[in-house]
Amino acid sequence: MTVTAPAPSGSLLGARAGGSRQLKNLTAMVLVYLSFGVALVPLIWLLWSVLSKGLHAVTRNGWFTHSQRNLTYRDPGGGAYHAILGTLEQVALCTVIAVPISLLVAVYLVEYGSGWLARTTTFMVDILTGIPSIVAALFIYAVFINTLGDQRAGWLVSLALVMLMIPVIVRTTEEMLKLVPNELREASYALGIPKWKTILRVVVPTALTGILTGIILGIARVAGETAPLLILVGYAPGINGNLFGGFQASLPSMINAETLNLNSGGTYGLVNGKVQLIHNYAVDRVWGAALTLIVIVMALNLIARLIARFSKVEQ
Amino acid sequence: MAKRIEAKNLNIYYGKFLAVSGVNFTIAPRSVTAFIGPSGCGKSTVLRTINRMHEVIAGASVQGEVLMDGENIYDTRVDPVNVRRTIGMVFQRPNPFPTMSIYDNVVAGLKLDSGRKKKSVLDDTVERSLRSANLWEEVKDRLDKPGAGLSGGQQQRLCIARAIAVEPQVLLMDEPCSALDPISTLAIEDLIQQLKEKYTIVIVTHNMQQAARVSERTAFFNLAGVGKPGQLVEIDDTQKIFSNPTDKRTEDYISGRFG
Numbered sequence: 001m002t003v004t005a006p007a008p009s010g011s012l013l014g015a016r017a018g019g020s021r022q023l024k025n026l027t028a029m030v031l032v033y034l035s036f037g038v039a040l041v042p043l044i045w046l047l048w049s050v051l052s053k054g055l056h057a058v059t060r061n062g063w064f065t066h067s068q069r070n071l072t073y074r075d076p077g078g079g080a081y082h083a084i085l086g087t088l089e090q091v092a093l094c095t096v097i098a099v100p101i102s103l104l105v106a107v108y109l110v111e112y113g114s115g116w117l118a119r120t121t122t123f124m125v126d127i128l129t130g131i132p133s134i135v136a137a138l139f140i141y142a143v144f145i146n147t148l149g150d151q152r153a154g155w156l157v158s159l160a161l162v163m164l165m166i167p168v169i170v171r172t173t174e175e176m177l178k179l180v181p182n183e184l185r186e187a188s189y190a191l192g193i194p195k196w197k198t199i200l201r202v203v204v205p206t207a208l209t210g211i212l213t214g215i216i217l218g219i220a221r222v223a224g225e226t227a228p229l230l231i232l233v234g235y236a237p238g239i240n241g242n243l244f245g246g247f248q249a250s251l252p253s254m255i256n257a258e259t260l261n262l263n264s265g266g267t268y269g270l271v272n273g274k275v276q277l278i279h280n281y282a283v284d285r286v287w288g289a290a291l292t293l294i295v296i297v298m299a300l301n302l303i304a305r306l307i308a309r310f311s312k313v314e315q
Numbered sequence: 316m317a318k319r320i321e322a323k324n325l326n327i328y329y330g331k332f333l334a335v336s337g338v339n340f341t342i343a344p345r346s347v348t349a350f351i352g353p354s355g356c357g358k359s360t361v362l363r364t365i366n367r368m369h370e371v372i373a374g375a376s377v378q379g380e381v382l383m384d385g386e387n388i389y390d391t392r393v394d395p396v397n398v399r400r401t402i403g404m405v406f407q408r409p410n411p412f413p414t415m416s417i418y419d420n421v422v423a424g425l426k427l428d429s430g431r432k433k434k435s436v437l438d439d440t441v442e443r444s445l446r447s448a449n450l451w452e453e454v455k456d457r458l459d460k461p462g463a464g465l466s467g468g469q470q471q472r473l474c475i476a477r478a479i480a481v482e483p484q485v486l487l488m489d490e491p492c493s494a495l496d497p498i499s500t501l502a503i504e505d506l507i508q509q510l511k512e513k514y515t516i517v518i519v520t521h522n523m524q525q526a527a528r529v530s531e532r533t534a535f536f537n538l539a540g541v542g543k544p545g546q547l548v549e550i551d552d553t554q555k556i557f558s559n560p561t562d563k564r565t566e567d568y569i570s571g572r573f574g
Contacts, residue, residue, distance in 0.1 A: 114373070183410040187474070189371055191424035191481055192400025201423075205414040 057288030172214025468499025
């Protein structure tokens with residue numbers, strides 16, 4: 001061995017320095033795991049509550065095929081078909097409008113935008129991010145119902161949801177597009193591929209998984225919105241599949257409507273001429289609708305991930 | 316096929332910063348020219364002006380002319396996309412498209428530039444390009460697997476196959492071996508020797524032995540001074556540059572007395 005003094009003495013000292021470093025490392029690790037646990041508690045608690053209280057309502061016969069037409073909180077049966085239908089229709093229309101706009105805005109901001117127009121667009125998206133859903137709903141109400149004289153209907157809800165969905169998708173898509181290494185763009189340009197085709201065939205596919213996640217986040221964000229429903233379409237216990245006419249149910253507004261029944265009339269009632277404890281079926285319906293909403297969002301999430309997986313080259 | 320490249324009074328800017336000034340050179344068709352010089356002297360920048368990749372960077376601009384067989388590629392009527400189709404490029408780090416299979420990577424330039432191509436035409440191109448890049452035997456059974464799953468050296472050869480699949484006239488290589496081990500480097504150098512039969516090749520390298528091995532002509536770039544733009548010190552036959560360079564600075568650099 002050559003005489004290089006610092007190495008051996010360094011390693012001896014290192015043992016002591018390592019002690020305090022290990023302690024720091026351990027502390028940080030414990031804190032990280034603790035934070036993880038703390039963050040997990042409300043999630044598991046929520047899932048458990050919704051599952052334990054809503055599962056029997058959802059698994060009961062007719063939940064996915066029947067509506068709440070002519071049923072009160074004292075009547076068993078019925079389902080959430082009307083609300084599921086309304087939610088799916090409204091969110092689908094919203095997604096169809098919002099996704100292309102958001103993707104184009106994000107592509108513009110990342111790939112083309114510079115100068116005042118890009119800065120203004122970013123600023124506007126920031127503002128949209130901060131808009132409360134009730135303000136978006138009132139804006140649509142003011143424009144379409146007050147000014148243009150339309151009737152309250154499901155498609156107006158979709159329009160209000162579009163305003164809430166756009167910033168979510170724009171933000172995530174922007175981040176995902178920025179993550180695509182510039183080398184790939186340059187490799188594509190160097191092959192003589194025009195910029196727009198580079199974006200379409202190289203940049204967007206590379207970021208696709210992240211973009212899909214952003215879209216799902218956007219859907220999850222709007223699927224549970226309640227204010228636009230109350231203001232723009234109301235609630236109907238019966239089935240209305242028409243987005244463009246009449247009151248329409250959806251899962252959040254069903255939860256809201258059934259919640260109003262929780263205390264109205266109490267849980268005691270006249271049964272066969274005697275005052276008896278009767279079951280309040282609104283409770284089941286509230287939890288059932290909540291569970292259904294969660295399941296729909298999770299199912300969409302799953303579908304998006306599957307699409308992302310199968311659109312990739314086989315690993 | 317191969318074309319002659321001439322640079323006339325090139326001044327290359329990043330924004331207002333003059334990175335390289337006063338570059339003049341001529342590159343003969345079907346030859347290998349190496350660009351050598353210390354880091355930051357503008358070799359890669361000059362290389363990127365040859366196929367108009369320099370202007371892809373925000374704020375970057377070029378003054379002067381680059382002539383390809385007498386035609387100025389910086390003429391306002393010239394579409395940079397067409398220039399890049401004619402002058403291919405291989406980058407420092409292998410960069411196959413991660414979402415595409417080996418097959419799709421090779422035909423990316425063909426498929427993406429215009430309309431549909433016949434499957435048989437594409438198949439032929441894939442085999443020919445991969446054979447030219449000495450990669451065919453290694454990947455012919457897994458053309459549908461992702462290009463990113465190959466080793467670094469294979470990925471770089473895949474990138475070369477991708478570049479020559481569009482049948483360029485000139486091939487620019489920006490330190491193509493700097494991320495590779497000696498065996499992969501040797502494979503690429505052999506490949507360069509084969510490719511020069513058909514293409515005009517310009518290669519930027521930090522490895523002077525590599526420049527001596529693969530090139531016929533060598534250009535030495537250097538900074539004109541601290542804080543001053545880079546410049547082309549001299550360009551001459553590789554043998555002369557490495558044995559008896561005209562300029563004292565080249566000799567200092569080659570012999571390792573520099574910096």
